[in-house]
Amino acid sequence: MQHVFSFTLAEAWAxxxxxxxxxxxxxxxxxAISKVITAVKKPKTDQxxxxxxxxxxxxxMEGFLRNDKQRLDRxxxxxxxxxxxxxxxxDHNLDGNNIDQMQKAKEALQKHLIG
Structure with a gap:
């Protein structure tokens, strides 16, 4: 048995x-679903x-703090x-004999100032 499908023009338009x-x-x-998903994800995206x-x-700020610490340490x-x-x-003014200590202090000061 063969089935024949037939329809009218009005049925085709419908x-x-x-x-x-x-x-x-x-x-x-x-x-609508896309808008809902976007609205749900928006707080996380903003965060x-x-x-x-x-x-x-x-x-x-960590870079600034590191630079400041180096400067303060110096x-x-x-x-x-x-x-x-x-x-x-x-000491030298008090007893006049601390020439070695003054020499060491001078060298330390020069090293600090000159590098």
Whole structure:
């Protein structure tokens, strides 16, 4: 037994309209789902962007702090050398015999100033 499919022009147009309506409905549903997914992911995306910016700032600040620490350490070293030289001068002024200590203080001060 053979089945013969036959349809009229009006039925063909109706099928075409239903198919187009179904495609439009699926597209609209996909767009709505996409918007929902984007809205759900937005806080995480914003947070990740903000964290990246903060990490960049922290890295820059760590560089500044490292430079400041090196500068302060160098200043502490210079102050220590200056105090040793001052102590040598005081000892020499008191007893007049600390020439070796003054020579060492002079060398340390020269080394610190000249490098």
């Amino acid at each position: 099928f075409l309209i239903y198919a187009a309506g179904a495609a439009a409905g699926l597209y609209a549903g996909g767009v 990740d962007k903000r964290i990246t910016q903060l990490e960049t700032r922290v890295n820059a 200043m502490d070293e210079g102050q220590h050398v200056t105090m040793q030289a001052l102590l040598a001068l005081l």
